[in-house]
Amino acid sequence: MKKYDFIIAGGGMSGLSLAYYLTQSPLRNRSILILDRDQKNRNDRTWSFWEDGAGPFESIMFRKWNTVSFHGTTHAGLLDMGSYQYKMLRGIDFYTFMDAELAKFSNIERKQATINRIADSPQGGFVIADDEPYIANYVFDSTFALNLGQPQNHNLLQHFKGWVVEAENPCFNPEQPEIMDFRVDQHGDCRFVYVMPFDANTALIEFTLFNDKLLTDAEYDADIRQYISRFINTGTYQIRETEFGVIPMSDVKTKENPSQHIVRIGTSGGYTKASTGYTFQRTQQYLRDIVHNLTKTGKPTRQQSWFSGRFKLYDSVLLNVLENKRHPADDVFTRFYARNKPVNAFRFLDEKTRFSDELRFFSTYPWWPFTVAFFDVMRRKMLG
Template identity: 45%
Template structure:
């Protein structure tokens, strides 16, 4: 019989570390074991989100902006998003902070090594790491497994490459991030630039696409060069860091509970917003709810998500995937015809029916209606989904 813990968390990334944090903050008693392949020391990703006020990880916010730029259909919109702020956390800062924090929490143990198996039998759930078996009352896993493919659901990818660049002169607006810049040759449903300025000469610049398949590696570098040189007019620049990411954009249901006491969290547990790819704040909401449920009931009971907003995600994915309207037109009309605060509330799933309809109808009522019908027919397995 291996070592026994109350809670085992497989994966010490954003989801696993956030769950550990919220378990402690909620006052959940019991020993917690975190398992991760190897120490995380690199700045391998960037998490961005919007919120009002201060959040749980406010000291880790590297930059924040109260204005956003949007470029599309020949228009440049500089949007004030107050009372929201758009915030950026670097993964290297998050990992280092959480490792220091864990070392001061006696109920938490962090161990490194490859996890080979997760299972459950009559004695409870267990995890095998480097030949050692650990048993727990509950196991939470952030190891990603894509949902089974199904023609009834949409399966796009958000894929991007980013460079942190330093330019020879002032180029960027330090007071405003560039949320979407469609002044690029379009490839697939959507292709845009994304800029997080650190100062007037330094920024994280990303080349981002929504499409069913990845590009050859060299195509991302070419896209970044075109965006920097042809769109932003940057002459000389130095690449300081590089990152690459792929985020699933799917409305297919994720199996959140592969066995009674094994629960998937984070992207593996369906936390990624299907229509946008934003994940960090949804991870905080999910792991906070798990911790509260454990404290109050002893069981990690999760309420179902909003079926209405899930339908809205599916409609937007259907509209993009089937090509009813170019991504540039869809997002341009969303931001041109709605206050940005309404769009952000909509993406946060904090709107009611009236605001939902206002947002979706701003795309184009006939196109929206066609996408709703196509989504429902697809879900029911009827016809050609048009």
């Protein structure tokens, strides 16, 4: 049996990004097998994220914005992103780009197969896909399903349905995406809409909830329809595309390096930020770190300082506030964006702030619900 240097189990966002970073590194000639059950030839998702400067996928970015709009409870207006840009990347553009880039390397094989098992052995990482065994020095796994729903963790879901709407009237401002619009009934949850304009007549309108119960398809549709009729002067409109997604917002303990030859990446590796669901940019950063270490030391582990673990604690506290409904979510997010400089808010979400900056952030939150949440998180940690 051929032994690969690397098997990438799951060729989605993280798997393809990892393969791409390997091709951009001194490891570009290593043998790589990418396994995925799908062809990845549909626009199955759109990634939005913010970035400081140009990134590796700049040439395929669908839209970029310097300012974004926010509608909260006591504040509405534009947020100046400073040196950041808010960016939008369509899944299909990413997959097509990766097809072309990876095809340049004859040492990269791609197979469409369903993975049944991934296991470690003294000889390397094993993968069984469509009953065929494969082995490699390292298996990078983005197919592992997280063990969500355990009572000692916080387990919210970020779920959303979006419509790409083509309107009769030029009702969208192409320069201004709406990142959070809380002018929708909260029903005691955290519910908001975001609007990503493609041009004056076309936009992705996405209704988003943070809670633990999915809605029916008809309920998401009714909420999007109501939002459009209340706030956007579309005239008649056509729905050109739809998108639905569920992202775990959980502080479940994840294992990026479960055993010697297996590394979990992407959502499986715990790369999703628990309090926001944002995954794309963190995945890019973490994978670049992995490739860097693999090149330097031969080992695909990421170095993490213990002090950076404080951001996980902050995430748990916010999840605790939301899950236990200790304070209205729309007010929490309004305070976050209205009382802090937006650029600092984005830096905080990127986990790139100093502790002194973070204390300043916390002083803008309602102190009692967050203090109760903090002690509840500590209690759970001691019990767990």
